[in-house]
Amino acid sequence: MGNIFEQDLDRNLANHQPLTPLSYLERAARVYPGRTAIIHGSQKTDYGTFYRRTRQLASALAHKGIGKGDTITVMLSNTPPMLEAHFGVPMTKAVLHSLNTRLDPAIIAFQLDHAETKIAIVDTEFSKVFNEALKLAKVKPIVIDFVDTEYAEDAPHAQGPRIGELDYEAFVQSGDPDYLWSMPDDEWDAITLNYTSGTTGNPKGVVYHHRGAALMGYGNIVASGLGRYPVYLWTLPMFHCNGWCFPWTLALQFGTHVCLRWVRAKPIYDAIADHGVTHLCGAPIVMSTLINAAESDKRTFPQTVSFNTAAASPPESILAGMAEAGFEVTHLYGLTETYGPAVVNEWQDEWNLLSPSSQAVKKSRQGVRYTALENLAVLDPETMEPMPADGETIGEVMFRGNIVMKGYLKNRQASDEAFAGGWFHSGDLGVTYPDGYIQLKDRSKDIIISGGENISSIEVEDALYKFPGVGACAVVARLDEKWGETPLAFVEMKQGCTATAEQLMAHCKGLLASYKCPRHVVFEEIPKTSTGKIQKFELRKRAREIGDL
Amino acid sequence: MGNIFEQDLDRNLANHQPLTPLSYLERAARVYPGRTAIIHGSQKTDYGTFYRRTRQLASALAHKGIGKGDTITVMLSNTPPMLEAHFGVPMTKAVLHSLNTRLDPAIIAFQLDHAETKIAIVDTEFSKVFNEALKLAKVKPIVIDFVDTEYAEDAPHAQGPRIGELDYEAFVQSGDPDYLWSMPDDEWDAITLNYTSGTTGNPKGVVYHHRGAALMGYGNIVASGLGRYPVYLWTLPMFHCNGWCFPWTLALQFGTHVCLRWVRAKPIYDAIADHGVTHLCGAPIVMSTLINAAESDKRTFPQTVSFNTAAASPPESILAGMAEAGFEVTHLYGLTETYGPAVVNEWQDEWNLLSPSSQAVKKSRQGVRYTALENLAVLDPETMEPMPADGETIGEVMFRGNIVMKGYLKNRQASDEAFAGGWFHSGDLGVTYPDGYIQLKDRSKDIIISGGENISSIEVEDALYKFPGVGACAVVARLDEKWGETPLAFVEMKQGCTATAEQLMAHCKGLLASYKCPRHVVFEEIPKTSTGKIQKFELRKRAREIGDL
Structure with missing residues (x-):
């Protein structure tokens, strides 16, 4: 007889569709076309317009022959084109490659060649360095200039020259706002490419897939307590693990993106007070910036703002300063290879009764797995056996689940090493406490x-x-x-x-x-x-x- | 060359795991072992215990030879064993079949035979009717009695006799609390079986898979605005589309299940006031019960309680009464074939400015797709073309996405008809309004x-x-x-x-x-x-x- 639940019960178009974050935007635009999706300086863009523009971008890219397997590189700040690219590029089945805007020409050139970039969208803030990179690179991508009309008057440095053959706004306007984008052929298809910032040798190209990006949306909602209509301030660079996937996540809850080009205290406080920011993410340096801001730059605000931080655990003094300033800090941990954060310091109610210093100790632990990560463990990398959960025995932190990368682009050896034994080897050393929370005990290996x-x-x-x-x-x-x-x-x-x-x-x-x-x-x-x-x-x-x- | 993003970037154990709601409970028990998972009368069960008991149940089932492809039938009220079965049964890779507790012996017997039931867990409230069914059925399942020690003293009817060879509590205790359950082999594997309540002919067995059940968890969170630590009252029968998948959903947010055997006003108000219930679901009859309760049965409570309703649109008077009593009503729509609700009347802020009657009109529309449903449309069933979104032209409501069933068990013809043209045909007739919201204009076809x-x-x-x-x-x-x-x-x-x-x-x-x-x-x-x-x-x-x- 066989298993009756496996007979004539196959996948078909009606009951199986690829997971992708692209459908989140389609839904948001359909349900709330008039709700503000993006605030950038004096510009406000509603969801209807945001979606139409992403379709225009996709259409214009398709007209240039872009399609499955092609790479679009962007060197952009946290501005609307960066958000548009997160949807518009994969709508053509192409892959979005975001450059760290602090890189030097040699590394950029390496990435362009390695990624086989077909088109590059470059903010003129970075046009000079990108132009240098183009001279070094073998590939000759079409370059599209983005000239930000909201570029701050008190900018730390001036915009550079146009270097491209096309203008971003004109390029978008040339596209069809009703462009019929298609779902990915398979949820395993690549959606983005992010290079690790190896300080020596060649960076590795981490490939994300639609499935993982879609599930990170849900994972972020649960980990960050993202309710309906969040207002999210972009203090975290979107080129960093695709902004921990928040460009896609927000559409699930009809959230508003508040763009931010530079991390400076006054614009951050202004955005929080003026736009009702509810969530932001960033490295500990952002917290220092906020706490150490000149009094004249600070603003008061009625809401408690959720601040997600990663990288290093916040010291007690910073936590106290953040609480006083109206922020609730959540400590996250992850790697480029895990779509950004995949571990969350899930705060236990009873810890609120502890002394501030004991709270800081609890907060310093990296925590437990995201809901969208299926397994997290500290293992002996030789035997792949779990280390005792005694808070002392050090092993390697390993990840297993659907928010682990597809692998490293054109680098089978590195992928095989990273996935040896059926776990992603983070290279980070840590311990597991008796309560199951993990804590890093050493930095990334190199x-x-x-x-x-x-x-x-x-x-x-x-x-x-x-x-x-x-x-x-x-x-x-x-x-x-x-x-x-x-x-x-x-x-x-x-x-x-x-x-x-x-x-x-x-x-x-x-x-x-x-x-x-x-x-x-x-x-x-x-x-x-x-x-x-x-x-x-x-x-x-x-x-x-x-x-x- | 080919597509560089498809070379050496395959799925492996580290980066691809089956989606399943089972891992939600494992996580909740690891993170919050001491948090209350279930309240049932005077019993409180924490997440650590809940998880241990589900593993015991799974272990005990496995000892009886239960495994992949086997069916476990339950005839249970909204009590802890029903929640335990939702995890413990699929932990053995078997399939959970929940009987509607109102069915007559002939239909039960049909379902037992059709599902090829190996073991049945039966609440003694229903033992008499189940025993009649056993006489009619060809299969001879092992029967396990559940005798509820929290059975209310003022019960509308008495418990029936024991009819089984085993006692539920003893059975669970015989299992290993450290049982090593395994993830499903494939997320497409069946997790539950629910028969449609066809009033004539043979009911159809709707098969759910792990993927859909997992995604419904996220979909419910978004649709119902389920934040952290919800307290969920079981007014909706868990045998109905697996309680719209809330047995699994709650674990994602570390929620508390408040069990309820019968829908009666006093226990509902008591639970809301005493346990701080935040969410409940149910048919319109539940709302009437609440509003029309004797004043002596009503209680006041500080929180606003979210009430999800489906089936029929609530009339203005009921909505007004519910608001006055402290409830916020969300209108959902779906079918057994769509894991319960797959459509939500997503409420627009500006509608709050409308008159109560106009609000009731807006509320009566079924709405827009769940985030976890990829497509919803009103189509011409002949041409499969979309009907104009004019709020007038009637077509058939169709669903496409990951929260559509695997198909009907052992009924290829019905499955093929239901999925004709790559959409699930609901049999419901409806219209699409210019704003994209759908509304049913006719009942289910039969x-x-x-x-x-x-x-x-x-x-x-x-x-x-x-x-x-x-x-x-x-x-x-x-x-x-x-x-x-x-x-x-x-x-x-x-x-x-x-x-x-x-x-x-x-x-x-x-x-x-x-x-x-x-x-x-x-x-x-x-x-x-x-x-x-x-x-x-x-x-x-x-x-x-x-x-x-």
Whole structure:
């Protein structure tokens, strides 16, 4: 007989449609065409217009021959075209690639070539650097200038020249507002591309799919307590993990996007007070900006504003200052590979009874999985067994679920390594507490932060390997009272070769900026996996054991 | 070259997991083990215990050999075992089949046989009727008695005898609370089975899948504005479309289920006042019960309670009474085939400025699609073209998306008909207004409601067909001032045969209860499709045109 629930009960067009965030905008525009979708300076755009413009953008792109598998690169601030691109580009089945606006020409050129960019939309704030990148790149994309008419008069720097053959506004206007976009062929199809900000070597292109972007919308709603009609201020760059997928998320709840080009205290407070902002996201630096703002820049407001932060845990003083200023801080954690935040410090009611310092300790933990992430665990990366939930035993934080990337573009090896054993390996080290909350105990594996500067351990290792006789080496962070962290090198010399710590440090100084050079060198056998991969994990433990040097 | 976004970017365990509501409970229990999940009379169950008990239930079922493709039937009220079954049964990969507790033995027996039930869990409130059904059924399921220790002292009727070989509580306790349940093999796998309440012929078994149940969770959150920690009162039967999927939905927001065996005013008001209920769902009759309650049964409460209603649009007087009593009414619409509600009357702010009667008119419209439904349209069922959005042109309401059933169990023909042309045909007739909201203009195709009694048009047609010489016939509703609707028969006699309206009506009276017999008979050619199917759609139009008879 077989399973009766598998007979004549197949997928068809009526009962199975690809998950995609594109349909969220279609719905919002149909239900609330007159509700404000975007505020940008003096401009207000309603949902009907927003949707029509995204269709115009898609139509204009399609007229240029853009379609499935093509890459559209944007170098844009948190402005309306960035929001339009998040819908208009995938409406053509193409993929949106957002450039970090702080990148230098060489990295931009690499990304353009690697992504095989067909069209680039560039804000003239960044036209000079982009133009430099074009000279270095092999690809020759069509460039479309976006000249922001709302560019602030007190801007920290002027707009650059036009460099493209097309103007963004004219390009959009050339499109058909009734363009019949189609759903993705499959929810597994790519929707966006975001490069990791590797500080050495080539960045990796993280590919998101429609399924994950759609589910992140729901995940964000639950994690951030996004009710109907949120007003969301864009302090988080949209080029960063697609703004943690909030460009799509907001349409689910008919929310209003408040654009913001630069993170400066006065415009933020003005937006909160004038537009009734309910939610914003950002790195801890945004909180400092708000708390340390000049009194004349601050505004009072009646609502409690939800502030989602990630990256580092907010210290007690900042939390207190934020609460006083009318913000409720939620601590999130994730990576580019997990569509932004995939872990939330879900706040327990009874923690409100704790002292402020104990609350800060609770708040510093990364927390529990998003609803849209199916599994989160701290595992032994060798055995893939879970570490004991004792709050002490360190393992690697791993993710499994539908808000984990498709993989790295054109980099099968990196994808295979990242997904080894059926889990996404974050490279972050952490612990699980008895209550199931996780906490990071080490930074991302390749970064050492010394005196506020990022040092790539790989870059230092590359320098060390250039010293004759170095057989294996690994550089990890060592806690340092003054500098926070300093690079500590473990070195294994080839048989018959010798070197002193001083020789190696001098060698590095000839190749690297001084702050990047190892402060200490330990000569010993380096632990490796059965496949010969260095166990940095073990070395970080070893670095803690070593103590004074 | 091909599409670079389709190379080496495949699904794997790390980035693709089946969508299922089961993981919602696992998360809730991990994050808030001590938060109250279920209140039932004097019992309170926290999330940790709820999750452990579902695993015990799953374990005990697995010990009985239950696994993928097996059916577990439950005949339960809105009590904790019903909630436990919604998770515990699918944790074994088996399918949960919920019986409407009002059914008679013959229909129950049919369902047991059709579903091939292996185990049945039966509340002793229904043990007598279930026992009758067992005598009629061919299958011989293991029967587990649930004897509710919270059975109210003022119950409208007594508990029946034990009829099973096992006791529910002992059965659960025999299971392993650490049972390692597994995710579904595929999100398309069946999770539940709900039979439509066809009043004639055999009911159809609507199969839900894990994907749809998971997405309904998110859809409900958005449609009902379910924030964190909702308190949900079970006035809606959980056997009805799995309680519109709220048994699963609540876990997403760490909500509390307040059980309720019978819809009676006093316990409802008590629950609202004592447990801080925030949400409840139910048919219009529940609203009448609340409004018309004796003053001594009413309670005051500080919160505004969200009341979701479906089926019929609430009249102005009821809406006014509900508002006065502290309820905010949302009008939803859907079918068993769409996991319950898939359409929501999304309320526009500006409607609050309308007169109460105009608000009632707006509220009476069924509305717009759920976020989790990808498409909703009023189409011409012949051409499958959309009807003009003029609020007047009637077509068939059709659904397309991920919260449409897998299909009808062991009924390929019915599934094929329901999904013809890539849309789910609801059988309901409606219009689209210029603002995109839909409104039903006719009831489900086969039901005529006369004097509050449901009449199956098919049952009447079956009777008519037994009259010699009837070639084709169709019965539709005709508006009637006194009865609401009465059955109107269109009859086409075979060539050379004749009959009078009186003869046909007398014939029907010999076969049917009097209220079911046609009040009028019209002899004329019956419009049919190219494949010979009667166009009831056209006949309903014709019935309106005919006017006085």
